[in-house]
Amino acid sequence: MSATRVRVGLLGCGNVGGALAEVLLADRERIARRTGTDLELRAVAVRDIARPRPAALPADLLTLDAGAVVSDPGVDLVVEVMGGIEPARSLVLAALGAGKPVVTANKELLASCGAELWGAAARAGRDLLFEAAVAGGVPLIRPLRESLAGERIRRVLGIVNGTTNYILSGMAESGATYAEALAEAQQLGLAEADPTADVEGFDAAAKAAIIANVAFGAGVVAGEVDREGIASIGPDDITAARRLGFAIKLLAVVEEIDGAIAARVHPAMVPLTHPLASVRGSFNAVFVEGATVGDLMFLGRGAGGAPSASAVLGDLLDAAHNLSVGGSGRTPALAALPRRPIEDLVGAYYLTLDVVDRPGVLHAVSGVLGAHSVSVRSMEQEGADEGARLVFVTHPACERDVQACLRELHGLDAVRRIGGLIRVVDQ
């Protein structure tokens, strides 16, 4: 079988782009033999020509002009790994407009402008593939879009940010504080100097929006995702969680409830018997609950140049095949499904209160809970005197009622501080 040549224009040559270029240059012949598609790296647009690049990358492929790569008649297919909204958005639209399939790893772009870009891809009859945008190297988007295209998906629970999972796993395994675990992650290059996007859940929220669109066709953008980070999680919460049979994980949760979509990111109590509980270090894992298929989990490396480059390569081969047979795969059909705001959700809660250690405190606190229809499944007191703390796990309750409790508890003399409020995942 002689291989079909497809000429690739690469926009961006950082972590992911560099790793992809290395694979394309080193493995071109093997890939062509194995897949029947000969991927020729034709041009690479960068912001800085002088920056060090993979040794095998010929210098004459580099250019500063990304627009020229897209419009080059010698480029059949465009890979966008530059990140950010602009100029990525305009370049992707231009490529699709010129009939060129696009592969992107740009979660920020898709989480903000997905509907516009998928619409452009559908009109052009060309692929816009984005496996690397969620959970890096883990094949997730293709299984959701294709294998589970007909499945009635009920809920998706994802550990989709490796940095925060590394921090939370480190706290659980070594007893470190949040600040210590974050500093270690920064030393290892797993967290940025400014870790906000990771630890405050912005990165995970972008991925939640993409999951909502792919798994449910919901038309969600990143800004609509309810979001809470991990900075307030303390070693005490981790210890109490384990004693109660849970691990604390930052989860992206997307679910359909009576035809409405709820999408959120927050720390969650995951039962230790749940497969997500044992996902350690910087691994990502996405748990999918389907009506027919039951429970599925996809696990792997969610970040890093090489794993993401592997995902881009899979998309490239898919898009190249579709291009050679003159069509495209299926694009997600988005409907603007109604939203279910987090206040309307029902679940169990873990709640800690630093209290004055004197008789009658539990009575006062439980009175507030009861008045708001929040029923207690378990309560234990940790410490005493100045260090007295009540740890509650509730029965399923409505978030609105729980938030009303918190406001009222703030006003109680006996409550010195409201500690963690962490949502419990039901299994």
Place this chain on the structure above:
Amino acid sequence: MSATRVRVGLLGCGNVGGALAEVLLADRERIARRTGTDLELRAVAVRDIARPRPAALPADLLTLDAGAVVSDPGVDLVVEVMGGIEPARSLVLAALGAGKPVVTANKELLASCGAELWGAAARAGRDLLFEAAVAGGVPLIRPLRESLAGERIRRVLGIVNGTTNYILSGMAESGATYAEALAEAQQLGLAEADPTADVEGFDAAAKAAIIANVAFGAGVVAGEVDREGIASIGPDDITAARRLGFAIKLLAVVEEIDGAIAARVHPAMVPLTHPLASVRGSFNAVFVEGATVGDLMFLGRGAGGAPSASAVLGDLLDAAHNLSVGGSGRTPALAALPRRPIEDLVGAYYLTLDVVDRPGVLHAVSGVLGAHSVSVRSMEQEGADEGARLVFVTHPACERDVQACLRELHGLDAVRRIGGLIRVVDQ
């Protein structure tokens, strides 16, 4: 968007076929709206018209004549879930010959006749899809064929038989003997009255052959897979394994070593920190090690009508899309890669010997091991007197040398019985 109608002929209406028919009948409108493909169930071939069927299945769809379903000009696409080699093989070939894509869940057929059938599909330019044949509802085949098409896969480790995983998990969690755990699995309908295909590893070997073909293009058939079952695993092995930091799992292992393929099924010591170790009950999980992507794991329900029907439905929608654009997806290209027989493999081993409890026995045994270049990583004696047993874990050694040791140890007076020999998975 108006949906494209595709008319489906179903061959077989047992566990999987019945569940698929139910989904197609109950969810047809939702699936058409969501995917743009309207799947019409046109005819169902069964062996016994009188057997109870899903309530919603119109009786006039049933026929005894599978050949007529395949050749019916009103059928665009054929689903084969009857199982067995013939007549399934002839029917699949006839469908492809008539230009009709085929979706099958038939692992036995693919593990024996895969090369012939994929060849026929490639010649016909039509899809032959088989997601449900390995790990039931778990999306594995599509990620391997598409997402990882360009990946240099090094090794695949799979828990691909739910029955044996249920038995081994049950032994580990309750301390049951093999016979007790098997009886429980039979009571729950998780094991057949004759459990040979599961417990002796035949089912897993068929799946290993399919994995070898999809992940490595190796041209392996089921009969070439080295195979060993779980019937000799005792509670003592499970206990010793846990003490040494392992869980015992029946694994299908396929790897490429210096261009040669090794495919085998056997019980294995899996480090407790490995994601496969915590796969419990009747779940399946497949762990993929790639050069670029790193480690991946896919987990879910490996058997049961509904999960397998979900996998078939995903294939159906894919094949229907490809049919409507007038082509097919990519078929695995098989090369007859050289085989690496199990005797040539190198790994660590867990070995137990029931011995006479007297001085000098360890010296005699270790002399045999040393003479065959098998080096000991750890040794402990369990029990004493009549119940004395030596438990060894070796450093990596060649299987041929280990087998030679066993033959010589058989001849030692001090060795009363050779217990388990279980291969250790390196991480």
